[in-house]
Amino acid sequence: MSGGRVVAGRYELSTLIGQGGMGQVWTAYDQRLDRRVAVKLVRPDRVAGAEADELRHRFLRECRITAQVDHPGLVTVHDAGTEGEGPAAELYLVMQYVDGSDLADHLAEHDPYPWPWAVSVAAQLCAVLSAVHAVPIVHRDLKPRNVMVRKDGTVTVLDLGVASVLDNDTTRLTHTGSPIGTPAYMAPEQAMGGAVGPYTDLYALGVLLHELLSGDVPFTGTTALGILHRHLYEAPLPVRQLRPETPQALEDLVLRLLAKDPQHRPPSAQHVYEELLPLLPAPGAPTGHPLDPTRPFLRPHAPWPDAARTPAPRPSGSAVQGERPDIARAVDDVKRLLGEGRITQAVDILGAILPAASAQHGEHSPVVRTLRKQYAATLMDDGQYRRALPELRRLADERAAEAGHADPQSLQFRYEAAQCLEALGEPAEALTEYRALLPYYENQYATTDLRLALDVRRRIGQLLLALGDRAAAHDTLMRLLYDAERLQGPGHPFTAEVRRTLQWLGQVHG
Incomplete structure (x- = not known):
C-alpha cells in the first residue's frame, strides 16, 4: 500500500508496514533532512470523549520522556506532534528507520532457533531494558513484533513511548473490560489492572525467551480470558522437555522470569544479563550468517551504569554562569521554558541555581523553599522520578516538622x-x-x-x-x-x- 501524503509538512508517507486498532506505521521520507524514517500515526478518536484529550497529553509527554533514553538498542525518536484539527486529528511519532527483520519473522525463518541465538537476543534486550527502567519507563508490550534484528545481529526495541502511553492505565483506555496489550506476553499483574513496573517487562522477556527456545509462547488459548487464566494459575512447561539441548541454567532462568509473583522474579534486567553472561558465545570469528544475534558479543552490549546516578549537565545559559548567577533571571527563564514545554531545560536550570540560591538566601528561606518545590514538581513532570523522590521526601519532612504530620502540603509531598x-x-x-x-x-x-x-x-x-x-x-x-x-x-x-x-x-x- 503506497502513501504520498505529507505529515507535518515534512514527512512523505511511502509504504504501509503495519496497522492495528489505534493506528498505522509507515515508512516515510524526511524531506528536510533527506533520509528515510518510520512514522507511527495514532487515532485518539478511537477512544471516547475526554479520554481522547488525555491520550493526546500522555502521548506527547511520553514521547518526550522516551526521547531522553540514550541507548543504541532503542529506536531513536526524531519528532512527535499532532496532525490535523478536530476530533479526527492524528498523533504522529517519527522514529529512526531500522533495516532488518522483526524477531517474529526471524524466529519463523529459523526452526529450531539456536539456543545461543536466543541467549544473545535476550542479553541485548536486558541491556535495553536496563537503560529504559533507569528513566524509569516500563515498556509494557515487549514481544517479538516490537523487536528488530539488524543485519549486523544487533537488536533494536521499538514502540517504547507508544506502548507506555496506550497502557499507562488500562482501565481508563478500554471500555471492553479487557486490558490493552498482547495477552500472550502479559504479566499477571498487568492483565489484572495492577501496578506495573520493571518486573512486568521481565515477565514478558521470559515469555519471549520461552518462545525462542520452544517455538511457541508458554500459554495459548482461544480467548484473551482463557490465556490470562493460564498465566495466573498454570505453571509453564519447562523448555528442556521440548528442547533437551537447552542448558539447565537457561531453563531455570526462564522459569524464574515467568514467576506469578513479581517478587519471585529476578530483581532487575542487570541481574538477568549477569545470569546470561556465562551462556553467551566466547569471542571468536563471526559465522558470516546475516542477522546473527551472536555477532555483537565480546561484552559491548552489557547494561550501562545506572544513568540515574549521573549528575545532570550544567546548563550553559548566561543566567546560571559565573560565581553569583542571576537567580531572578534564571527563574524567569524557567517560567518561559515551562510555558514553551521545554521541561528538561527547566529542570537543569533549577538544579543549577538551587545551591547558589541557598548560599544567598539561606537553606530554609521562602525563596529556596519555593525553588525546591518547583524543582521537585518539574522533575515529576519530566519523568525523572528517581531524582524527584529524595526532594519530595525532604520537603515532606520539613513541612511536617513545621506544621505537623497531618498538614495537607506534607501529605501531598508524601503522596507524590x-x-x-x-x-x-x-x-x-x-x-x-x-x-x-x-x-x-x-x-x-x-x-x-x-x-x-x-x-x-x-x-x-x-x-x-x-x-x-x-x-x-x-x-x-x-x-x-x-x-x-x-x-x-x-x-x-x-x-x-x-x-x-x-x-x-x-x-x-x-
Whole structure:
C-alpha cells in the first residue's frame, strides 16, 4: 500500500508496514533532512470523549520522556506532534528507520532457533531494558513484533513511548473490560489492572525467551480470558522437555522470569544479563550468517551504569554562569521554558541555581523553599522520578516538622513520593507509603480533596494486584466501589473504572 501524503509538512508517507486498532506505521521520507524514517500515526478518536484529550497529553509527554533514553538498542525518536484539527486529528511519532527483520519473522525463518541465538537476543534486550527502567519507563508490550534484528545481529526495541502511553492505565483506555496489550506476553499483574513496573517487562522477556527456545509462547488459548487464566494459575512447561539441548541454567532462568509473583522474579534486567553472561558465545570469528544475534558479543552490549546516578549537565545559559548567577533571571527563564514545554531545560536550570540560591538566601528561606518545590514538581513532570523522590521526601519532612504530620502540603509531598516509588517499580514500598497516608485522608474527608483520598485507595488495590494478593485487592476495591457509588454516584468515571476492574477480577476468579 503506497502513501504520498505529507505529515507535518515534512514527512512523505511511502509504504504501509503495519496497522492495528489505534493506528498505522509507515515508512516515510524526511524531506528536510533527506533520509528515510518510520512514522507511527495514532487515532485518539478511537477512544471516547475526554479520554481522547488525555491520550493526546500522555502521548506527547511520553514521547518526550522516551526521547531522553540514550541507548543504541532503542529506536531513536526524531519528532512527535499532532496532525490535523478536530476530533479526527492524528498523533504522529517519527522514529529512526531500522533495516532488518522483526524477531517474529526471524524466529519463523529459523526452526529450531539456536539456543545461543536466543541467549544473545535476550542479553541485548536486558541491556535495553536496563537503560529504559533507569528513566524509569516500563515498556509494557515487549514481544517479538516490537523487536528488530539488524543485519549486523544487533537488536533494536521499538514502540517504547507508544506502548507506555496506550497502557499507562488500562482501565481508563478500554471500555471492553479487557486490558490493552498482547495477552500472550502479559504479566499477571498487568492483565489484572495492577501496578506495573520493571518486573512486568521481565515477565514478558521470559515469555519471549520461552518462545525462542520452544517455538511457541508458554500459554495459548482461544480467548484473551482463557490465556490470562493460564498465566495466573498454570505453571509453564519447562523448555528442556521440548528442547533437551537447552542448558539447565537457561531453563531455570526462564522459569524464574515467568514467576506469578513479581517478587519471585529476578530483581532487575542487570541481574538477568549477569545470569546470561556465562551462556553467551566466547569471542571468536563471526559465522558470516546475516542477522546473527551472536555477532555483537565480546561484552559491548552489557547494561550501562545506572544513568540515574549521573549528575545532570550544567546548563550553559548566561543566567546560571559565573560565581553569583542571576537567580531572578534564571527563574524567569524557567517560567518561559515551562510555558514553551521545554521541561528538561527547566529542570537543569533549577538544579543549577538551587545551591547558589541557598548560599544567598539561606537553606530554609521562602525563596529556596519555593525553588525546591518547583524543582521537585518539574522533575515529576519530566519523568525523572528517581531524582524527584529524595526532594519530595525532604520537603515532606520539613513541612511536617513545621506544621505537623497531618498538614495537607506534607501529605501531598508524601503522596507524590509514593507515586515515584510506584513508577520506579517498588510496589511494596509504594504500598507501605500509601497505607500510611490513608488514615490521614480518611479522617479528613471534609478538608481533603475527595478524589485524592479515593485515588489512594485505588492505588492500594492496584498494588495489591501487582504483588499477587488478589483476595486483599478484591476486598479493597469492593469497599472502594461502595464508597465511590455513595459519594460520587454510580455513573462517575472513577466509579465505572473501579467496577470494570472488579468485573475483570471476578471473571478471572470464575
